[in-house]
Amino acid sequence: MxxxxxxxxxxxxxxxxxxxxxxxxxxxxQSTKKFNVVMQNNRYNPSEIVVSVGDRVIINFENRDPVSHGIAIPQFNATVPNGHVPAGGSARMEFIADRAIDTDAAVCGGPNPTDKTDEHGEEFIVRVR
Ligand SMILES: [Cu+2]
The missing domain is CATH 1.20.5 (Single alpha-helices involved in coiled-coils or other helix-helix interfaces)
Known part of the structure; x- marks a missing residue:
């Protein structure tokens, strides 16, 4: 040779x-998508995030309001400790976005994540494409 x-x-x-x-x-x-979300005056900023199917998603919430805010995505078994970001505190949520969904992850006041009737009225839209 x-x-x-x-x-x-x-x-x-x-x-x-x-x-x-x-x-x-x-x-x-799979890639990791990280977000920092501020809750203030019963609004989330950003109020919407978009990720891809298969992404590992990490969201750090900072609550500047004098009340706690609930957050959960039951489809991904995702929430924060005790289900709420405490008033003036912060919390971390992590999940694998294993399927396409559009949902409102803001849950305070109601057990249903699509409930828009809670007293705070905020929305945090999570779109998985
Ligand atoms: Cu709230």
Whole structure:
């Protein structure tokens, strides 16, 4: 076997390895999306987030209001400790967005995440595409 043939074979093996690595890296598809959300005057800022199916989502909530605010996404088993971000406090929520949904994650005042009748009236829309 000539040196050039050996080099060619080595190059093919290397290229093949790179392609396999690229496929493995991209087929995982999961990336982490982090958000910082401020609750103030019964409003969320931002009031809507959009992520992709398969994303790992981390949301840090900071509540500047004198009342606690409830947050939950039952579809992803996601909430914050005790279900509420305490008045003047902060809380972290993490979940895997394993399917496409559009939901209102603001729940204070009602057990139903789509309830818009609670006394605070805020909305926090989570869209998974
Ligand atoms: Cu509230």
């Amino acid at each position: 000539s040196n050039s043939v050996q080099l060619t074979i080595a190059s093919v093996i290397l290229a093949g390895g790179l392609i396999v690595s690229a496929i493995v890296l991209t087929s995982g598809g």
